[in-house]
């Protein structure tokens with residue numbers, strides 16, 4: 001059985017004080033959810049809020065994630081954060097290769113692979129994002145594209161390490177648009193991703209890897225997504241920004 005993982009991706013929202021008051025509120029709401037310990041709940045916050053959140057969340061069920069990591073150990077890379085720094089600041093997870101980073105910051109399958117290896121080396125758990133845009137979906141190349149993204153992302157990653165990773169399938173056309181893939185369509189792509197992982201690492205490993213869906217996930221569509229065979233969680237943008245809606249989403253996911 002794969003443990004469900006509900007991760008909020010705050011993107012470039014929330015100051016430190018907003019982040020701290022959010023998690024205080026979320027903690028209280030999660031405490032009222034029966035069986036909440038059956039899922040991993042993660043907040044992927046801006047780098048500026050990681051350390052203050054880490055201090056506030058000591059002993060909390062809420063885990064922290066970063067939204068990006070540089071592939072080098074350290075060096076003259078103005079504006080970047082290393083895996084060592086993020087881990088030290090309290091991150092457990094890190095989102096790698098989000099479509100916004102691929103689109104606006106020139107990330108490639110090669111950098112996604114290097115970042116994945118670097119995160120794993122320093123004990124950060126990668127949430128590796130893949131997904132097609134609307135043109136690619138209309139051309140019918142979704143599976144081919146996602147397969148090549150997955151193969152590239154995990155190139156030279158060992159079977160022990162890959163089972164610590166999470167894959168997030170996020171169709172670009174569904175991000176922030178209110179358009180969601182149907183649960184069946186989302187599941188079909190997630191199942192294809194698992195087949196690719198099985199081909200690379202064997203069925204036993206592939207069956208352990210958690211695959212999230214992301215793209216306009218809301219409290220009212222999460223239950224149907226989670227009922228699918230190959231969807232083990234969600235990467236949530238807009239609906240994670242309010243503790244009330246995110247806690248509701250966690251509750252509906254269980």
Ligand SMILES: O=C(CO)COP(=O)(O)O
Nearest residue numbers: 009175176215216237238
């Ligand atoms: O990009 C996303 C999560 O990483 C999805 O964002 P929305 O949930 O706002 O569509």
